[in-house]
Amino acid sequence: MSTEDGFDFAALVAGGGDRPRTASEFVQRALRTAILEGRIPPGTPLRQEALAAAFDVSRMPVREALRQLEAQALLEFTPHKGAVVAELSAQDQADTYLIRRALEPVALARSIPHLTRDDLDRAEDLIADMDRESDHGRLGELNRRFHLSLYAHAGSPKLLRLVERQLTEHDRYLRFHLAMMGRDRMSQDDHLAMVAAAAARDIEAATVVLQRHIDVAAEDSARFFDR
Known part of the structure; x- marks a missing residue:
């Protein structure tokens, strides 16, 4: 039909x-x-x-x-x-990154003191799953789950709902960019560094990596839309 x-x-x-x-x-x-x-x-x-x-x-x-x-x-x-x-647009994506940068470091900082070894193992498993995955749609889902796994113990359901909404919106752009620009554009170095800093309970280092991760992705996306 x-x-x-x-x-x-x-x-x-x-x-x-x-x-x-x-x-x-x-x-x-x-x-x-x-x-x-x-x-x-x-x-x-x-x-x-x-x-x-x-x-x-x-x-x-x-x-x-x-x-x-x-x-x-x-x-x-x-x-x-x-x-x-919803339409894809450069301004919409820029706004999404701006909101993510405001919300996610707060969620990560609040969550790190309460993360367990099981939580960190789950995050590492998701990184490994992303390394093995070639389907762009599945990669977007795994990326969202990875970030949320590190924010899970932020202690604020409303904050996590806001974060998840922005990650869901970003998911569409991530899948689009992977399809247009190739799988190698999704670096795992920042993901690994965030898990390592979280395991060491180094909140400052973890949030700095996350902020850089979001900033680099935003700049990369802006250049793509400019082209």
């Missing part, structure tokens, strides 16, 4: 894998994956009626799925169009 915008939602549903516990989770997961992988292009309207028919569910779980995707900054609601896949 295609919409007037030409996207084949039936193919999306067919590739959605096993259904999770609720219909809204299934719709959200399928749409989120397709958006992050670029299979639903930016600017595409996501109409509730078409989605409900394609997923064979009522409009209520579709509405909830779209609301969750908006909270993750993957959708925007516009007059006359409703839910629309």
Whole structure:
């Protein structure tokens, strides 16, 4: 089933894998994956009626799925169009890096004193997983999980929700850049240095590495958009 915008939602549903516990989770997961992988292009309207028919569910779980995707900054609601896949833009990405730089060092500094050996091992395992992974979509997910694993004990659920939202938005840009610029653009040196500093309980060193990590990525991305 295609919409007037030409996207084949039936193919999306067919590739959605096993259904999770609720219909809204299934719709959200399928749409989120397709958006992050670029299979639903930016600017595409996501109409509730078409989605409900394609997923064979009522409009209520579709509405909830779209609301969750908006909270993750993957959708925007516009007059006359409703839910629309968010556009990629240089200014939007610059703002994302600016917010990440303000929030993530705070989360890391608060979390480090409470990180356990298991937490650090999990972070190291995620770095190893990234080294072995070639799929750009999977790399974005692993990168987000790595950062959140180091911030997990910040002791502020609201702060972590804000951080996760920015990492989710950055995820789309990361996958886009990996596809355009190549896998070697994703350096792991900063990730390793952050884990080492966290293991040593050196909050200053860890936050300096993180700030540099975000700054370099922001500059790299700005140059890419300039080109």
